[in-house]
Amino acid sequence: MNMAFKQETFRDDYTYHNSAEAIRRFPFPFAEDEYMYSVNIEQHNGGEPGSVFEHAIDVDEHYVAECEDRRIVLEDDPNRYIALPHMMDAQWDMVELVMESLSRDYPDLFQLTRDGDNWHWINQPLGIDQKFVFGDEATLPMQPCEYITRQVQGDWIILDQRDDDLFADLGMVTSQADWSMAFDAGMSFKEWHGPVPQANELGIFDRALKYLLHLQYGSPVRRLNWTMTINPRLDTSPENYPFWGPDNVSVTPDNVGDKVHLRVELQALFRLPRSNAIAFSVRGYLASINDLTTYPRWAKRLHRVLTNLHPDLSEYKGLDNYRQMVIDHLAPMDDGEELALGTQPE
Amino acid sequence: MSILDVKVADVEQVTEVVKHFTLVQENGEPLPHFSGGSHVVVSMNINGRIHRNPYSLMGSTANTDSYHISVRKQENSRGGSKFMHEQVKPGTRLQITYPVNLFAISKLGHRHILIAGGIGITPFMSQIADLNRLGYDYELHYAYRSPEHGAFREQLEEMCGKRVHFYIDSKGERLDIPALLKQQPLGTHVYTCGPEPMVKALHLHAENLGWPENHVHSEEFTAPPVGDEFTVELAQSGIEVTVPGDMSMLEAMEEAGAEPPFLCRGGACGRCELEVVSCDGLIMHNDHYLSDHEKAEGRSIMPCVSRAKCSKLVVNL
Amino acid sequence: MERGYWIRSKPLYDSLVWKQKATGHVVIAQGEGGIAVLKLFQQMCPREPITLLFADDASTSKNYADIIHTLVPEGVQICDSEQAVLDKLQAQLPNYLMGTQFYVAGSEAFIWDVLAELKVYGVQDINVEKELSGTLARSVYCVHCKTTDRDVHHSIHQCSGCGRHLFVRDHFSRRLGAYMGVMVDAEEPGNIPAKEEIYP
Ligand code: HEM
Numbered sequence: 001m002n003m004a005f006k007q008e009t010f011r012d013d014y015t016y017h018n019s020a021e022a023i024r025r026f027p028f029p030f031a032e033d034e035y036m037y038s039v040n041i042e043q044h045n046g047g048e049p050g051s052v053f054e055h056a057i058d059v060d061e062h063y064v065a066e067c068e069d070r071r072i073v074l075e076d077d078p079n080r081y082i083a084l085p086h087m088m089d090a091q092w093d094m095v096e097l098v099m100e101s102l103s104r105d106y107p108d109l110f111q112l113t114r115d116g117d118n119w120h121w122i123n124q125p126l127g128i129d130q131k132f133v134f135g136d137e138a139t140l141p142m143q144p145c146e147y148i149t150r151q152v153q154g155d156w157i158i159l160d161q162r163d164d165d166l167f168a169d170l171g172m173v174t175s176q177a178d179w180s181m182a183f184d185a186g187m188s189f190k191e192w193h194g195p196v197p198q199a200n201e202l203g204i205f206d207r208a209l210k211y212l213l214h215l216q217y218g219s220p221v222r223r224l225n226w227t228m229t230i231n232p233r234l235d236t237s238p239e240n241y242p243f244w245g246p247d248n249v250s251v252t253p254d255n256v257g258d259k260v261h262l263r264v265e266l267q268a269l270f271r272l273p274r275s276n277a278i279a280f281s282v283r284g285y286l287a288s289i290n291d292l293t294t295y296p297r298w299a300k301r302l303h304r305v306l307t308n309l310h311p312d313l314s315e316y317k318g319l320d321n322y323r324q325m326v327i328d329h330l331a332p333m334d335d336g337e338e339l340a341l342g343t344q345p346e
Numbered sequence: 347m348s349i350l351d352v353k354v355a356d357v358e359q360v361t362e363v364v365k366h367f368t369l370v371q372e373n374g375e376p377l378p379h380f381s382g383g384s385h386v387v388v389s390m391n392i393n394g395r396i397h398r399n400p401y402s403l404m405g406s407t408a409n410t411d412s413y414h415i416s417v418r419k420q421e422n423s424r425g426g427s428k429f430m431h432e433q434v435k436p437g438t439r440l441q442i443t444y445p446v447n448l449f450a451i452s453k454l455g456h457r458h459i460l461i462a463g464g465i466g467i468t469p470f471m472s473q474i475a476d477l478n479r480l481g482y483d484y485e486l487h488y489a490y491r492s493p494e495h496g497a498f499r500e501q502l503e504e505m506c507g508k509r510v511h512f513y514i515d516s517k518g519e520r521l522d523i524p525a526l527l528k529q530q531p532l533g534t535h536v537y538t539c540g541p542e543p544m545v546k547a548l549h550l551h552a553e554n555l556g557w558p559e560n561h562v563h564s565e566e567f568t569a570p571p572v573g574d575e576f577t578v579e580l581a582q583s584g585i586e587v588t589v590p591g592d593m594s595m596l597e598a599m600e601e602a603g604a605e606p607p608f609l610c611r612g613g614a615c616g617r618c619e620l621e622v623v624s625c626d627g628l629i630m631h632n633d634h635y636l637s638d639h640e641k642a643e644g645r646s647i648m649p650c651v652s653r654a655k656c657s658k659l660v661v662n663l
Numbered sequence: 664m665e666r667g668y669w670i671r672s673k674p675l676y677d678s679l680v681w682k683q684k685a686t687g688h689v690v691i692a693q694g695e696g697g698i699a700v701l702k703l704f705q706q707m708c709p710r711e712p713i714t715l716l717f718a719d720d721a722s723t724s725k726n727y728a729d730i731i732h733t734l735v736p737e738g739v740q741i742c743d744s745e746q747a748v749l750d751k752l753q754a755q756l757p758n759y760l761m762g763t764q765f766y767v768a769g770s771e772a773f774i775w776d777v778l779a780e781l782k783v784y785g786v787q788d789i790n791v792e793k794e795l796s797g798t799l800a801r802s803v804y805c806v807h808c809k810t811t812d813r814d815v816h817h818s819i820h821q822c823s824g825c826g827r828h829l830f831v832r833d834h835f836s837r838r839l840g841a842y843m844g845v846m847v848d849a850e851e852p853g854n855i856p857a858k859e860e861i862y863p
């Protein structure tokens with residue numbers, strides 16, 4: 001992956017854009033012409049070189065700009081980071097997970113030296129050089145989990161495991177698809193999934209929860225989820241809906257290819273060792289319809305998935321205002337050719 | 347399932363029937379961190395047959411240079427504990443799984459009462475390390491048969507100070523569970539590990555005294571019982587496996603080359619659950635996972651501890 | 664099509680019934696919760712000690728305190744406000760032991776006020792008997808400015824903190840004891856549906 005970090009914005013003038021390479025490695029989620037929720041969980045222990053699955057935590061050309069966007073969100077609303085008091089062990093587990101993964105997988109960018117509990121962390125892209133004592137909160141400028149999640153892309157929700165359930169008791173959520181950590185904090189697996197249509201009836205949440213309760217340290221898993229976003233905006237939170245809501249009605253047949261973005265969430269789950277908690281990372285990738293249609297295979301596939309989408313899912317994901325416009329835009333690119341199973345671009 | 351290659355660094359006879367093993371990673375690296383109450387599954391090669399037993403990690407959660415497990419020699423064992431006692435020496439190589447925690451301290455608890463019987467003390471050793479580190483309020487009540495069976499007593503006195511209480515059966519000392527439960531403030535959780543009658547008694551008393559179920563925690567691993575030989579058919583591959591009387595169904599399937607999932611191998615966690623397609627006899631459920639209703643329905647089996655009295659059992663694997 | 668609907672993030676409120684296994688019982692009720700209390704005491708009473716904390720709702724003329732007082736022989740503490748009930752509960756909680764069963768009845772806001780007090784002492788909401796009485800009014804948390812308004816009877820509701828018009832979603836937080844309110848005219852400012860009384 002090309003590591004020239006982009007200077008770009010996810011708000012106001014929206015200068016975000018993808019390099020050709022970033023489009024090529026985009027985690028296109030549709031292997032078939034139809035989409036329905038499923039327990040699409042697979043191992044997350046190293047993927048193809050160059051792919052977004054290669055490393056436990058993917059760092060790409062948008063890294064610096066995404067961390068900056070998170071900083072802006074937190075400045076305006078510190079409650080996007082929520083930590084219930086019994087999660088301090090999990091906070092340190094998070095520090096270890098992120099620092100170890102990044103320094104192992106991107107040694108030119110991040111370095112970690114450990115001498116017992118004396119740790120030295122260097123984050124070159126963000127210009128951070130921090131010595132601290134692992135386990136001693138006072139040696140970091142803020143809570144450990146806030147500190148480290150400001151230095152990594154994607155949202156992070158850390159689940160406490162008790163009573164055969166998972167509880168969202170710690171989280172950094174600044175780039176979410178319309179849900180609120182401040183509101184959902186403390187909820188159980190089924191409670192925070194309450195608003196999702198269809199999936200509960202299909203038994204998906206029962207099976208997924210059972211599986212996750214047995215997730216093992218050293219054997220992380222992942223799944224993909226997706227939605228659509230108008231403009232390359234990361235912060236589509238309910239908190240700031242008044243600011244991005246109007247965009248939803250701004251799509252026209254002329255700007256649809258440029259404005260409408262497919263937003264794919266790479267969700268990885270890691271068991272944390274000291275706390276027995278689970279870290280859930282939600283890393284969003286944005287690609288405009290124009291980006292995607294540089295690959296005819298993706299244009300055809302997306303056209304079919306959107307055409308066949310269950311109306312409840314369309315409504316829940318907030319696509320109703322513009323879905324037909326996207327379908328109409330893609331229709332001329334779909335010759336009806338039969339597409340083999342798979343998400344590959346070509 | 348991730349596996350660690352370890353080597354036995356030290357073996358210590360703790361009591362007449364309990365041995366303590368210190369394990370280090372073969373490559374010299376520290377072992378993974380873990381949380382109090384975790385266990386690992388140890389694989390042993392006994393005369394060419396792979397045997398896997400779960401053991402609690404006892405050491406401090408802060409020090410992962412080595413892992414510590416203790417094994418009580420079981421008289422009627424199918425060989426695992428006997429092998430650990432008789433064959434395993436400093437230098438022996440073993441394989442273990444990554445730690446798994448099925449007996450964690452409830453972080454919302456305001457006070458924690460730990461009740462151990464005999465070798466059931468082991469999971470508490472690492473839990474106490476966590477409770478001390480986190481500064482939580484706790485008490486340990488440890489009952490054992492006779493003075494020479496009080497494994498780790500001194501170590502516990504050192505770790506717990508005034509928080510530990512001992513009950514020696516041969517001296518007529520008894521833990522009065524109802525009296526203990528009756529005097530606990532709101533927000534207390536109770537944890538037990540030990541012989542089955544003790545675990546059952548705790549659950550019963552706690553229920554009768556109005557304790558909510560989710561304040562009562564127990565760790566109960568069953569060793570796979572012996573039984574009659576039967577045949578299992580794996581529906582997806584068509585493979586037929588004979589389960590000998592002295593082997594668990596899970597072990598027999600593994601030996602036949604299948605890789606069924608597992609975590610605890612003691613009927614507690616639910617990970618190994620298999621759907622029963624058909625059975626021309628009776629399923630002998632020995633697990634703590636399925637509800638009585640599910641056991642009666644007979645649509646699932648936990649092959650780590652359960653078996654069948656039949657000529658053929660077909661499972662969806 | 665399903666009939667009725669179920670908010671998965673919200674617990675089910677049931678009718679109060681004595682728990683058979685307990686070392687003591689504490690009943691906490693307010694306003695219309697008085698009826699739930701009266702129904703409870705018409706069941707065969709347990710032998711263990713019972714404490715009852717009750718306050719009438721000052722905003723209505725309905726009064727249950729007197730009849731409760733005559734009907735319930737012992738352990739009744741009548742308070743003159745909801746707040747006084749909560750204060751009394753707070754003062755008494757350190758004395759209760761495991762095995763004590765708690766019962767709450769009243770408006771949803773009151774139920775979650777009580778549960779918040781109990782939580783401080785490690786009592787989890789799922790282990791408390793709850794009966795929703797009288798009003799269906801909701802507490803609404805404005806996701807934009809984080810103000811919680813109590814006694815909301817209408818969707819659409821105008822937030823007292825930021826003035827936005829909120830649609831009340833069927834998503835409930837036990838930690839906040841409130842439903843989520845989201846700006847209804849974010850996409851098309853000014854396009855506000857008529858407000859209706861749907862939580863009488
Ligand atoms: C354990 C960590 C997880 C967390 C913290 C989490 C959190 C969430 C949240 C907050 C939402 C949005 C709900 C709303 O509208 O308010 C959501 C949606 C959803 N979740 Fe999860 N989830 C987790 C794991 C899973 C797993 C393992 C599955 C499935 C197998 C799953 C399936 C879904 C589905 C299908 C949706 C609807 C998404 C859409 O259509 O955009 N989740 N999740």
Ligand code: FES
Pocket residue numbers: 607608609610611612613614615616617618619633635648649650651
């Ligand atoms: S492996 Fe845990 S129940 Fe069988």
